[in-house]
Amino acid sequence: MNTLLLDNHLAQTTPFPVGLEVSHATGSYIYTKDGNKYLDMISGLCVSNLGHGNQAVKDAVYCQLEKYAHVMVYGEFEQDAVSELAATLTGLLPKSLDTCYFVNSGTEANEAAIKLARRSTGRSELIAFKGAYHGGSTGSLAISYNEEKKYAVRPLMPDVKFIELNKLADLAFITKKTAGVFLETIQGDAGIRIPEEAFIKALRKRCSETGTLLILDEIQAGMGRTGKFSAFEHYGIVPDILCLGKALGAGLPIGALISGRNLMEKFTHDPMLGHITTFGGNPVISAAANAGLKELLKDGIIAAVETKGQFISSSLKDHTMVKEIRQKGLFIAIELESAELVQQAFDYCLAHGVITFWFLSCKNAFRIAPPLNISQEDLAHGVSILKDALDSLT
Numbered sequence: 056m057n058t059l060l061l062d063n064h065l066a067q068t069t070p071f072p073v074g075l076e077v078s079h080a081t082g083s084y085i086y087t088k089d090g091n092k093y094l095d096m097i098s099g100l101c102v103s104n105l106g107h108g109n110q111a112v113k114d115a116v117y118c119q120l121e122k123y124a125h126v127m128v129y130g131e132f133e134q135d136a137v138s139e140l141a142a143t144l145t146g147l148l149p150k151s152l153d154t155c156y157f158v159n160s161g162t163e164a165n166e167a168a169i170k171l172a173r174r175s176t177g178r179s180e181l182i183a184f185k186g187a188y189h190g191g192s193t194g195s196l197a198i199s200y201n202e203e204k205k206y207a208v209r210p211l212m213p214d215v216k217f218i219e220l221n222k223l224a225d226l227a228f229i230t231k232k233t234a235g236v237f238l239e240t241i242q243g244d245a246g247i248r249i250p251e252e253a254f255i256k257a258l259r260k261r262c263s264e265t266g267t268l269l270i271l272d273e274i275q276a277g278m279g280r281t282g283k284f285s286a287f288e289h290y291g292i293v294p295d296i297l298c299l300g301k302a303l304g305a306g307l308p309i310g311a312l313i314s315g316r317n318l319m320e321k322f323t324h325d326p327m328l329g330h331i332t333t334f335g336g337n338p339v340i341s342a343a344a345n346a347g348l349k350e351l352l353k354d355g356i357i358a359a360v361e362t363k364g365q366f367i368s369s370s371l372k373d374h375t376m377v378k379e380i381r382q383k384g385l386f387i388a389i390e391l392e393s394a395e396l397v398q399q400a401f402d403y404c405l406a407h408g409v410i411t412f413w414f415l416s417c418k419n420a421f422r423i424a425p426p427l428n429i430s431q432e433d434l435a436h437g438v439s440i441l442k443d444a445l446d447s448l449t
Contacts, residue, residue, distance in 0.1 A: 161300020305347025
């Protein structure tokens, strides 16, 4: 580990960062200052869905910077880059999701969704799911489940309940007192927990019956990660509010709250400025995001995602050290018997030039989420190292 990370003027999130000194990144590889290269099998935690250094994204950034970087807080000026992003994005979604509010991150999108659900229904109760992760701010922590990340900053926002994923009986907790239900369409930090289709459809029905807003968090699972542009496409339902982040910016920070015009207009009155942001919808990042969306739709990238994911899972699922593999597209959890084995596997992979990572709320599994456009050659190399890592476990 590079102790310089602990000695400089940067705040750290843990006392034991991975510590790679990055020089540059291109395609599916990250290069370090010591001349080594690492196959990126996590895409910066589902951010770099197009890999690194996409030329169309870089060109869009340079072009916008030549015009201007920032001119006014979000919503006051009309800016082509932002308008074009909204048009591209809503064109990929159902017609009822026709209005975007761009923010700075997925967490902020969830925060805005909390406000919009309460503002539009006049109710305060929120329901989320056991295992949920919706961000690190106090509001998003309140609707996240992992107590280890919450206890030190309590009290948090009240009137939040948690129910069990795929337990139909728990849908009875959703009542006419409930403002909104938050669900990661596929739970990420819980270790890739995949809802059953019957459950998702029953959830949609229950929310409609009670006048409750269904808010789907696709900050990790969206943008093609599961083999569909939106993960909810697998289930034949449409949310009232969709929250995006991570890969939306093609490597740059952005989030989006997307809903219908009538609902989103609640932010414009009683009070005005119902949600505000200075840098949300930054034109440079919007230009990058728009270019990234167009690149993502090229050459069957999304159509090939499930096949690539199945290649990984089928290659590893019968290994004696693997307890379970949960996979949807290139959103994969490899579960082992213990957190200690997960650490050993991570260490082995890193030492052999492959980057994996763990889950905060599922410590006996590690995640695999490579760029969606990873080549078959690189994918096979990564799987070979993963097999060796599993063979090395004791």
